[in-house]
Amino acid sequence: xxxxxxxVLILASFLGFELISKVPAQxxxxxxxxxxxxxxxxxxxxxxSLSGAFVIEGEVMTIILGTLSVFFATxxxxxxxxxxxxxxxxxxxxxKGDQS
Amino acid sequence: MMNExxxxxxxxxxxxxFVFGLKMLGKAEQARKGNLxxxxxxxxxxxxxxxxxxxxxxxxxxxxxxxxxIVGALAARLVAMTAMPEMVALFNGFGGAASLLVGWSExxxxxxxxxxxxxxxxxxxxxxxxxxxxxxxxxxxIVAWGKLSEKIPSKAIQYPGQQFVNVLIAASLIGAAMxxxxxxxxxxxxxxxxxxxxIVIACILGITFVIPIGGGDMPVVISLLNSFSGMxxxxxxxxxxxxxxxxxxxLVGSSGIILTNIMCKSMNRKLTNVLxxxxxxxxxxxxx
Numbered sequence: 045x046x047x048x049x050x051x052v053l054i055l056a057s058f059l060g061f062e063l064i065s066k067v068p069a070q071x072x073x074x075x076x077x078x079x080x081x082x083x084x085x086x087x088x089x090x091x092x093s094l095s096g097a098f099v100i101e102g103e104v105m106t107i108i109l110g111t112l113s114v115f116f117a118t119x120x121x122x123x124x125x126x127x128x129x130x131x132x133x134x135x136x137x138x139x140k141g142d143q144s
Numbered sequence: 145m146m147n148e149x150x151x152x153x154x155x156x157x158x159x160x161x162f163v164f165g166l167k168m169l170g171k172a173e174q175a176r177k178g179n180l181x182x183x184x185x186x187x188x189x190x191x192x193x194x195x196x197x198x199x200x201x202x203x204x205x206x207x208x209x210x211x212x213x214i215v216g217a218l219a220a221r222l223v224a225m226t227a228m229p230e231m232v233a234l235f236n237g238f239g240g241a242a243s244l245l246v247g248w249s250e251x252x253x254x255x256x257x258x259x260x261x262x263x264x265x266x267x268x269x270x271x272x273x274x275x276x277x278x279x280x281x282x283x284x285x286i287v288a289w290g291k292l293s294e295k296i297p298s299k300a301i302q303y304p305g306q307q308f309v310n311v312l313i314a315a316s317l318i319g320a321a322m323x324x325x326x327x328x329x330x331x332x333x334x335x336x337x338x339x340x341x342x343i344v345i346a347c348i349l350g351i352t353f354v355i356p357i358g359g360g361d362m363p364v365v366i367s368l369l370n371s372f373s374g375m376x377x378x379x380x381x382x383x384x385x386x387x388x389x390x391x392x393x394x395l396v397g398s399s400g401i402i403l404t405n406i407m408c409k410s411m412n413r414k415l416t417n418v419l420x421x422x423x424x425x426x427x428x429x430x431x432x
Binding site: 111 | 159162163165166167169170171172175176178179180182183185186189190192193194196197198200201202204205207208209211212213215216217219220221223225228229231232235236238239241242243244245246248249250252253256257266363366367370373374376377378380381382383384385386387388389390391392393394395396397398399400401402403406407410
């Protein structure tokens with residue numbers, strides 16, 4: 045199981061290296077913001093830490109840590125996607141005039 | 145609760161959405177659609193997580209998600225256009241904090257169930273790694289946010305003994321990791337104190353990492369911190385053995401490095417210059 049996860053890690057890392065190439069300068073900030081939203085995937089870990097195999101039911105500290113982490117990760121996800129969309133919406137309308 | 149094959153299948157679907165979303169975000173005509181596709185991937189991952197286990201503390205998950213959504217949506221909606229980069233830094237910091245808390249919570253489970261001594265060394269070291277990367281990302285991003293919004297002076301701040309402080313931080317983190325993992329049986333240290341100390345040092349690391357860097361270089365630093373928060377999510381994925389965290393975290397971690405490099409090049413800077421310009425050599429020429 046552990047080795048399998050390392051395998052997944054290595055392949056995904058190489059994929060990430062290959063995905064980004066020649067990004068136009070105006071897109072640097074939106075791309076950064078968009079991938080930042082993806083790093084909010086830790087919300088899945090936060091949810092799982094409050095469920096099933098992970099939580100000790102009713103244990104206060106576990107609940108505090110889990111709830112806080114769900115809260116922070118959700119800000120990252122929701123805020124991240126919305127702010128990226130806002131950036132890109134301005135970018136699109138601004139660019140229509142001088143399409144090269 | 146649900147069939148494991150179905151769960152993993154859904155996680156794969158969401159990973160595919162992330163890959164296409166990232167790819168499209170790099171192209172002008174498709175960027176907005178790409179962001180939407182990656183958001184759908186995230187939705188699938190979250191729903192899958194919610195149905196994958198018997199969710200015990202569902203009311204707390206709901207509280208966290210609703211409060212987080214409100215705060216995130218308001219922040220994204222209300223922020224001024226010019227202030228968006230620092231808002232991204234702040235969001236990124238919260239992501240790092242969330243990873244830190246996932247690591248902490250997993251450690252806490254070991255203590256409550258009294259299984260710390262039986263846990264394998266590698267799992268413990270990964271918990272420490274998650275805490276360190278997550279904590280440094282958290283405070284580093286807060287400092288970057290402060291510098292960009294001029295809440296703290298945006299110029300490169302240097303202080304005597306900088307290198308010594310950094311070496312000290314690195315050494316103490318390695319020391320803590322050793323005491324926590326491989327040496328836990330031979331040394332009689334309360335592991336909970338060790339975890340708290342590690343969290344504090346990781347948070348100091350984030351500050352000392354970003355504080356010497358000038359405001360003009362902040363976009364590059366935020367991009368790098370974004371890559372770190374991906375790695376933190378990835379490490380958290382190892383802590384709870386979850387594929388989608390590892391895939392998405394690794395994607396962000398590695399693509400973030402490439403983007404950081406591209407941004408450096410477009411500013412005619414070298415990454416090493418950006419990161420270490422504050423250290424040593426250029427002490428005389430502290431520019432604003």
